[in-house]
Amino acid sequence: MTDTKRVFIKSYGCQMNVYDAERMGEALAAEGYQQTQSVDDADLVLLNTCHIREKAAEKVYSELGRIRVLKEERKAEGRALSVGVAGCVAQAEGDEIVRRAPTVDFVVGPQSYHRLPALLERSRAQPGVVDIDFPAEDKFDALPGRTRPGLISRGPTAFLTVQEGCDKFCAFCVVPYTRGAEVSRPVARIIAEAEDLAAAGVREVTLLGQNVNAYHGEGPDGRVWDLARLCYRLSEIEGLARIRYTTSHPLDMTDSLIEAHRDLPTLMPYLHLPVQAGSDRILAAMNRRHAAEEYVRLIERIRAARPDIALSGDFIVGFPGETDADFEDTMRLVETVRYASAYSFKYSSRPGTPAAGKGEQVPEPVKGERLQRLQALLNEQADEFNRSMVGRTFDILLEKPGRREGQLTGRSPYLQPVHLSAPHAAIGDVMQVTVTDVAGHSLFAEPVGSVSAEAPRVAVGGAA
Structure with a gap:
């Protein structure tokens, strides 16, 4: 060396x-x-x-x-x-x-x-x-293992890429041009990396992909596995208490994945499922290939399978040609679905994408006013969701020291930061807590029962 x-x-x-x-x-x-x-x-x-x-x-x-x-x-x-x-x-x-x-x-x-x-x-x-070539070889095979001596020490959470690229070609998006077509890693290599992470103390993995629920990797049986089957296999790894995934497309939200949310306690009840707009006309112009009503019906099926699931989404306002009526359709969809959190942006032209050359560009002041209204509604829903946590009891994963002496910070099943008093040695533990207060996007909680540095780890579960 x-x-x-x-x-x-x-x-x-x-x-x-x-x-x-x-x-x-x-x-x-x-x-x-x-x-x-x-x-x-x-x-x-x-x-x-x-x-x-x-x-x-x-x-x-x-x-x-x-x-x-x-x-x-x-x-x-x-x-x-x-x-x-x-x-x-x-x-x-x-x-x-x-x-x-x-x-x-x-x-x-x-x-x-x-x-x-x-x-x-x-x-x-x-x-x-x-x-900037797209190599024929699998780049992940050429990379060193993730637990080699001398690498950065790990916390209890980690990202794990399982899929890259996108074949959807949404009119506003550069991903197909910068990341290429959809490619899924073989199951065996993902499992090996996840086992390395678990051996290094990782307790939660977030599976990543530009279109992660389109995952279709080769399984050890020679057959194609979908994301649901991969999650079932990952849930068998000793030490891994939590599984998340992002980002998803509504077209790839399969019955098997919905059933995995119903059946797997390790699969967290939080789903980021972007819709982008609530107007069918704008969704067609975006090449999203689904209607607003189809998205709403999909959400109903997901909630029927996992009633406590929290929804997150992405929204673009001011897409070329968006009228006041189109925007009101988006507001109605948000009112119908009700999100725990969401990301929203003004449309911005990306060179090389189909939407970049469209006419009917929405004036910036109009985009700004629409974004302000949408964000006010989304923030209201997020605040309501966070306030509903007070008095709830669920498991959190303690991730790092908090800002105050003797305080640790973890994540709820719904990805909210949770602060509580606990010993430093408890980092990496999954602990049952009761939420006592909320401030902004953060929750404050107390452990259920006594806490000691030797407190045993417990299996993670959904919200009580």
Whole structure:
């Protein structure tokens, strides 16, 4: 192993980028790199970028401008600083990044980062290397194991990518162009990674995919497994108490997955199921391939199977051609479904997507007013859901120290942060608590029964 060097990784955007950043850090650890939280201490700066939101690329170039100054200061001191750009902006911009920001030594796409060590070595001899190819090999096979000595110590939760890419081609989305077609990892490799994580103390895994419930990986029996069957298998791993998954598409919410929510206590009663709009006309223009009423009926089936499930969603306001009547349809859908939490955005044009060239662009002031109204309704529903937790008893996973002395923070089955007094040694425990208060999006709770540093772990369950 080479002498220890330091890498600073800044990750933007989605949870999959968080996972990718961790895997890149693991690949670099094999080359003698330790991660640092300070860019000033770094020998290598790696920006792991996101291309979903408007002006994402410009934010990267702005960040690179600040890094250029640091690199010039290092050069004056006789010290080297390598700079790389990874992720979806890297995939979309490619050579343009190196042209606009010569301070960048290499560019690597989200399907190529397993080649990061070799790419870094090449860039030292010839800066400006770009690798955004979609490789034939499985990048996950080329990455080091997740529990090797010297890697970042783990907390009790972890992300685990099971699927990448998307075949839906929603008119507003860049994912099919930056992440490629839907690809699912084989079951055996997912199970092996999950078992490694559990052995390292992970108690909750969140399965990731751009379209995760479209998972269709090869099983050990040679047949295709869906996400439901994968969840059943993961629930058998000793030590794993909780399973989550994100992000889903309504078209892939199968009967078997709904039944898994009914039958598996390890599968948390929280579902992120974006609908984007409540107008059939706008849903068709978005190429969502379902109607608003079909989405509502699907929610009813899910709630019939798991009555205590909490729903989260995504919404876009101001899509090209959206009228006041279309927007009111979205408000009615939100009133009907009632969400525990949601993400909402003004439509922003992404170059290369079908919607980018559409006419009938909605004026910014109109988009802003609609977003304000929608968010007020969503926040009202989220507040109501959080207040309904007071007096409830359920299990939480204790994840980390809280802000106050003697306080720990965990997550409810519904992903809400929960704060309570408990010893530091209880981190990683699943503990039954009763919610006593709510403030904003956070819950406060008291343990059920006495708590000690030696308190045994208990099996997780749904809300009482």
